[in-house]
Structure formats: C-alpha cells, structure tokens
Amino acid sequence: xxxxxDPSRHLSFYVYTVxxxxxxxxFRLPREPFQQESGFFCDKLSSLQGEDGEAEGLSDEKPIxxxxxxxxxxxxxxxxxFHRTLTSSPDLLLSTDQWTSVLKLSTEWDxxxxxxxxVDALRREASAVDRVVLSQRYKxxxxxxxxxxxxxxxxxxxxxxxAVQMGLDIGFKLACVREKVAVRKAKHMGxxxxxxxxxxxxxxxxxxxxxxTAFGLPVGPFLGRLDDSF
Numbered sequence: 001x002x003x004x005x006d007p008s009r010h011l012s013f014y015v016y017t018v019x020x021x022x023x024x025x026x027f028r029l030p031r032e033p034f035q036q037e038s039g040f041f042c043d044k045l046s047s048l049q050g051e052d053g054e055a056e057g058l059s060d061e062k063p064i065x066x067x068x069x070x071x072x073x074x075x076x077x078x079x080x081x082f083h084r085t086l087t088s089s090p091d092l093l094l095s096t097d098q099w100t101s102v103l104k105l106s107t108e109w110d111x112x113x114x115x116x117x118x119v120d121a122l123r124r125e126a127s128a129v130d131r132v133v134l135s136q137r138y139k140x141x142x143x144x145x146x147x148x149x150x151x152x153x154x155x156x157x158x159x160x161x162x163a164v165q166m167g168l169d170i171g172f173k174l175a176c177v178r179e180k181v182a183v184r185k186a187k188h189m190g191x192x193x194x195x196x197x198x199x200x201x202x203x204x205x206x207x208x209x210x211x212x213t214a215f216g217l218p219v220g221p222f223l224g225r226l227d228d229s230f
C-alpha cells in the first residue's frame with residue numbers, strides 16, 4: 001500500500017518502456033508510440049503475458065520477440081517513428097531501400113503516419129518499376145496508375161528484367177499499351193514506323209485511359225489491388 005510520502009509519477013513526463021527482441025538483439029523503447037500509433041501493438045502490449053503471469057516486454061529477461069523481422073528493417077522504422085518532425089514526413093535522409101523497410105513494417109503493423117511518410121518519400125525517389133511492385137506488395141494503390149503511365153511515356157523499352165520484377169502479366173499488358181500508343185502516334189506523324197520524334201512527344205501525353213482499358217481498371221482513381229488473374 002502506497003504511503004503519502006511515496007513519489008508520484010508525472011502525467012506527461014514519466015516514460016513507460018517496452019523491450020523487444022529482434023534477431024537476438026534487444027531494443028528498449030518508449031511504449032507510447034507503439035500503443036498510440038499501431039493497432040497491432042496496442043493489442044499486443046495489452047494482452048501479452050509470460051508463462052508465469054509476468055507481462056512480456058517489461059524487462060530484458062522477458063522481451064517481446066518479433067520473430068521473422070529483420071533488425072535492419074526494424075531500425076529504419078524506429079528512425080522514422082522517433083525522429084519525426086511535426087509534419088507527416090520525417091526530416092530524414094533515407095535510401096529507397098530503407099524507406100521500403102519502413103513501408104513494409106508500417107503496413108504490417110498498422111503504423112499510419114510512418115507509412116504515409118514512406119509513401120511520400122518513395123513517390124519522389126523510387127523508380128516507376130519499383131512503384132508498380134510496391135503498389136502490389138504493400139497495397140499502395142496511388143502508385144499503380146501513375147507509375148504505369150510513366151512507363152508508357154518513356155522512350156526506353158521495357159526490359160525483360162523489369163517485366164519479371166513487375167510480374168510477367170503486368171509487363172505484357174504494359175508492352176501492349178506501349179506498342180498501340182507508338183503505332184498510333186507514328187501514323188499521326190505520317191511515318192510508317194514509330195520514330196524518335198514520335199517517342200519524344202509521347203512523354204507529354206496522359207495514357208491513363210488506355211492503361212485502364214488494358215488492365216481492366218475502373219474509371220477514376222485506382223482504389224483496389226489488381227486481381228490475381230493479372
């Protein structure tokens with residue numbers, strides 16, 4: 001029973017911590033961001049208990065083990081989570097691979113603000129092919145149509161490696177759109193085959209409607225993931 005002389009805990013500046021184990025490395029961190037920003041961890045921190053009844057995550061001896069998570073991926077998420085500015089995007093210089101790690105874990109664990117920061121950064125920094133892949137892997141719907149449009153507009157052909165990376169069905173449909181666009185543009189320019197001049201002008205045209213037709217996407221913003229048949 002607490003006596004009147006026992007110190008009180010400050011309501012704002014008393015930090016509760018949680019200990020995680022990732023690839024046999026311990027992380028002791030403030031608990032609040034995990035509870036407030038992640039539905040996954042809010043439930044996990046309120047329900048986990050050890051075999052002896054002691055809650056996990058309160059000590060180095062009983063950490064919360066995040067099996068299957070890479071330490072390097074977790075580190076990138078923590079950089080965003082604990083170094084954010086007052087805006088939605090943190091003032092951090094991370095590589096495309098590092099932002100992809102943030103996107104991966106924030107999607108898996110339902111961290112909304114770190115996920116949006118990663119989406120904003122990857123929209124600027126990731127290649128069009130990477131954005132197609134990310135749109136499918138991590139359900140970033142707003143990447144898909146603009147990235148495909150960029151790939152139709154560019155003068156360079158879609159390589160075999162890029163088609164494999166995006167998925168052969170997506171690569172094939174994209175190649176069909178590019179061929180139709182190039183032939184139509186060449187005819188309009190009065191040349192029998194697509195020319196460099198025609199290809200350069202393609203970069204200024206929006207081919208969203210052609211892409212929607214080829215991929216069976218609804219008119220307007222693409223709001224769903226591609227069907228497995230694509």
